[in-house]
Amino acid sequence: MNVRKIEASVITEKVKKLFMDMNYFIGEDIMNALKNAKESETSAIGKDVLSQLIENNRIAAQEEVPVCQDTGMAVLFVEYGERVVTEGGSFEQAVQEGVRRAYIDGYLRKSVVDDPVFDRVNTKDNTPAVIYTNIVPGDKIKILAGCKGFGSENMSSIKMLTPSAGIEGVKQFILDTVRYAGPNPCPPIVVGVGIGGTFEKAAMLAKKATLRPIDTKNPDSRYAALEDELLCEINKMGFGPAGLGGDNTAIGVNIEYFPTHIAGMPVAVNICCHAARHKETEI
Amino acid sequence: MAKKIVLPLSEDTIKDLKAGDSVLITGTMLTGRDAAHKRLYELIEKGEELPVDIKGEVIYYVGPAPAKPGHAVGPAGPTSSYRMDKYTPALLDRGLKAMIGKGKRNDEVIASMIKNGCVYFAAIGGAAALISKSIKKIETLAYEDLGTEAIYRFTVEDFPAIVAIDSQGNSVLAQGK
Numbered sequence A: 001m002n003v004r005k006i007e008a009s010v011i012t013e014k015v016k017k018l019f020m021d022m023n024y025f026i027g028e029d030i031m032n033a034l035k036n037a038k039e040s041e042t043s044a045i046g047k048d049v050l051s052q053l054i055e056n057n058r059i060a061a062q063e064e065v066p067v068c069q070d071t072g073m074a075v076l077f078v079e080y081g082e083r084v085v086t087e088g089g090s091f092e093q094a095v096q097e098g099v100r101r102a103y104i105d106g107y108l109r110k111s112v113v114d115d116p117v118f119d120r121v122n123t124k125d126n127t128p129a130v131i132y133t134n135i136v137p138g139d140k141i142k143i144l145a146g147c148k149g150f151g152s153e154n155m156s157s158i159k160m161l162t163p164s165a166g167i168e169g170v171k172q173f174i175l176d177t178v179r180y181a182g183p184n185p186c187p188p189i190v191v192g193v194g195i196g197g198t199f200e201k202a203a204m205l206a207k208k209a210t211l212r213p214i215d216t217k218n219p220d221s222r223y224a225a226l227e228d229e230l231l232c233e234i235n236k237m238g239f240g241p242a243g244l245g246g247d248n249t250a251i252g253v254n255i256e257y258f259p260t261h262i263a264g265m266p267v268a269v270n271i272c273c274h275a276a277r278h279k280e281t282e283i
Numbered sequence B: 001m002a003k004k005i006v007l008p009l010s011e012d013t014i015k016d017l018k019a020g021d022s023v024l025i026t027g028t029m030l031t032g033r034d035a036a037h038k039r040l041y042e043l044i045e046k047g048e049e050l051p052v053d054i055k056g057e058v059i060y061y062v063g064p065a066p067a068k069p070g071h072a073v074g075p076a077g078p079t080s081s082y083r084m085d086k087y088t089p090a091l092l093d094r095g096l097k098a099m100i101g102k103g104k105r106n107d108e109v110i111a112s113m114i115k116n117g118c119v120y121f122a123a124i125g126g127a128a129a130l131i132s133k134s135i136k137k138i139e140t141l142a143y144e145d146l147g148t149e150a151i152y153r154f155t156v157e158d159f160p161a162i163v164a165i166d167s168q169g170n171s172v173l174a175q176g177k
Helices: A008-024 A028-040 A044-063 A091-105 A163-181 A199-210 A221-234 B011-016 B034-046 B088-093 B107-116 B128-134 B144-149
Strands: A004-007 A073-081 A084-087 A130-136 A141-148 A157-161 A189-197 A250-260 A265-272 A278-282 B003-006 B022-031 B058-060 B098-101 B119-122 B135-142 B151-165
Touching: A004 A008, A008 A084, A008 A091, A008 A141, A008 A278, A028 A044, A028 A250, A044 B128, A073 A091, A091 A130, A141 A199, A157 A163, A157 A199, A163 A189, A163 A221, A163 A265, A189 A199, A189 A221, A199 A250, A199 A265, A221 A250, B034 B088, B034 B144, B088 B107, B107 B119, B128 B135, B128 B151
Parallel strands: A004 A084, A073 A130, A189 A250, B003 B022, B022 B058, B058 B098, B098 B119
Antiparallel strands: A073 A141, A141 A278, A157 A265, A189 A265, B022 B151, B119 B151, B135 B151
């Protein structure tokens, strides 16, 4: 079997650049959605907020500073080709080092505490990152990364629905979660939904859904229709930009699904602010 | 048109501010968020002195990003206010006059705001690079060990905000349908 050797330092540099870039340059999908929202918004204050967000993102890109002070906790979904051998250090260390350098050299905020309950001492370099690795065929490493702010993360929720809840139960849980979040998670939001799998699989799918560009649809037309319907329902709630009232409470709903158990229908809702930062790379 | 207001806030200014008013704030304000609030609250509970005088002050719920060389301050937008709700009435009873954050407040906070004649401003969440243009100077006042969560003093000019809840308890935050 041919193996492909990749230097750990190459992985570190790639990861560093991913996190700096995603914090300075908001994706085109988000920028376009904010511009469209501004056009459609009927509330004067909502329109003004959207103008300010567009201007904010323009300034951030121009000055290469983060769009939001909450530069998040780093999350990476990795597809690691089984023919790749990392040299000069472990893959895990290489990724963590990339995150560390991005947050230190890139003037990003360090928002991670070492122990969640007792000490809560800042690790001062934003590590550890949360890394999910799948081993896949091939000789490439694909990384899908996001930096997740916690204003919106805290508004997320998961529920172990059972089959009899049906599609109505799914919709109700998603809408209830968004309604409860209200003005808190920096609307207009992106709603990531994970359905199926097990308890933790649903949550991981929901996180992954927040990292999919919002100008894409689920390939299954039934789920794509559900995405559209939910977006429409959420925007009837009236929270509006910054929660100050208006037509644009969400700019995207992305759903991911997975097979599940005969007894279950887990649904996870991961809410993301309008600064939905995500980026991919392949090594 | 935005109202220009100068800190410290006078009682008349506070009374004149109505929910929904856009304001541009000039002067100096404190910052503080979760960890600093916890420490202040614990000192108040023990009846001890606070490391900063909060009487008549405005506190901005923010944990700024580091400043790049040549910048006075890094991006510094508001954080969610509800996490400070548990600690807020005790600070308002001690003379804090206003808060700047984003999102909802609970009934205890609103009741304490009415009792103490205080105002809650919303800054736009996620507009951190834009907001930082109005922050001219940053000094560390207390709890430096908390990093971004330390208490800083910001000097601001025309800092943009909206009166989210006024001193009569009126709110402009959307309730949702």
